[in-house]
Amino acid sequence: RRMPADPAAFVQQGKKIVAIGRNYAEHIKELSNDAPKEPMFFLKPTTSYLPAGGNVEIPRGVNTHYEVELGLVIGKTGRDIPQADADSHIAGYALAVDMTARNMQEVVKKKGHPWSAAKGFDTFTPISAYIPKSAVSDPNSLQLTLKVNGVTKQDGNTDQMIFKIPRMIEHISSIMTLEAGDLVLTGTPSGVGPVVPGDHVTCTLTDSTGKQLAALEFRAVQREGGYSFQP
Amino acid sequence: RRMPADPAAFVQQGKKIVAIGRNYAEHIKELSNDAPKEPMFFLKPTTSYLPAGGNVEIPRGVNTHYEVELGLVIGKTGRDIPQADADSHIAGYALAVDMTARNMQEVVKKKGHPWSAAKGFDTFTPISAYIPKSAVSDPNSLQLTLKVNGVTKQDGNTDQMIFKIPRMIEHISSIMTLEAGDLVLTGTPSGVGPVVPGDHVTCTLTDSTGKQLAALEFRAVQREGGYSFQP
Numbered sequence A, B: 001r002r003m004p005a006d007p008a009a010f011v012q013q014g015k016k017i018v019a020i021g022r023n024y025a026e027h028i029k030e031l032s033n034d035a036p037k038e039p040m041f042f043l044k045p046t047t048s049y050l051p052a053g054g055n056v057e058i059p060r061g062v063n064t065h066y067e068v069e070l071g072l073v074i075g076k077t078g079r080d081i082p083q084a085d086a087d088s089h090i091a092g093y094a095l096a097v098d099m100t101a102r103n104m105q106e107v108v109k110k111k112g113h114p115w116s117a118a119k120g121f122d123t124f125t126p127i128s129a130y131i132p133k134s135a136v137s138d139p140n141s142l143q144l145t146l147k148v149n150g151v152t153k154q155d156g157n158t159d160q161m162i163f164k165i166p167r168m169i170e171h172i173s174s175i176m177t178l179e180a181g182d183l184v185l186t187g188t189p190s191g192v193g194p195v196v197p198g199d200h201v202t203c204t205l206t207d208s209t210g211k212q213l214a215a216l217e218f219r220a221v222q223r224e225g226g227y228s229f230q231p
Ligand SMILES: [Mg+2]
Pocket: A019, A020, A021, A067, A069, A098, A185, A187, A188
């Protein structure tokens, strides 16, 4: 049996990405969705990680959207984690983008099919360097920004999250054990939209004092070969 | 960076479970679903593995169904794997049960929500010992059986699969890289149904000569604490 994953090496060693959907009211409105009564989540494969500076590959026929999000890196394995203990299971943070095949997602939503393909393409989770917890005084007041070709598209604050971090950890771990090295994506603020080949995307995570905790950039390129979406 | 996972230790070391849905015509009919035009898949977390002989925990309020399936254990990492090369990426097999929170799944299908929670509870993937490829002469003519309390409920053959193994590997790997240690579940034949606390479930995998390749058993118990489904 292997040792538990090292949280600082979560991109290489972690086993799952659990992503919360619909956690900012303005983003729910922009996609005409209903607000969930409990946190809603889906899985992304760790094969979707893209380290900062890489290329997001846009699959053929796919309208690919960015969603900038705060990531929680799990440091201690747990099940049925009470909200009061949630913080002790978090080792650190990361800045991430939950890339989404929006036109595929719209089709599977209508059909009642799984989201896994629409969320799970290779390169669909651009990810920053690991941010140790000691660098973050309050994860509930962090500013997330995303620019496409220098134009600000998303500019939200984690204080707008509907379900707070302890409630997310409690909910997910009441269904599936969270393991050291897992990443929890906490949802995106409003302003999501498409990226097309050639676009340059830059993101920042800043605390309430203005200190930058992470930056992340990538370029979008056309994926050669692979899956082609034909609606 | 860690070494690639050892396929024989896929339960401990593997990172993802990719499960094909609706791959047997009789099962599609029994759930009144439409047949997909291309393989349909979803992700299960590896925290759902339950080694043979353990207890499947039925969450409160959840109608939990069994689905017996052939599992493919990936031995060599690959992306955009052509059908002709698919076999070289398979290291071995396993007998698995894709436990499903059916009443939760029906609700999320109607709402267009993700399947991840309904498929991803801890203990929801009972799994046999690893079967090395050398023990299996033809994966396309294996008999899968599942009994509840000694009564046969599922009795199907992999020769009834709509999408064959090379097509599944090609499709999944055109979207997400398949890594050594990943498991692909290939869909379930007809006969799915509920298990309730106290039930004893036994499954077998047999080849066309009658040789038993794997057996798997578990008991169902009521899950204490954790998530409670309230539709
Ligand atoms: Mg998202």
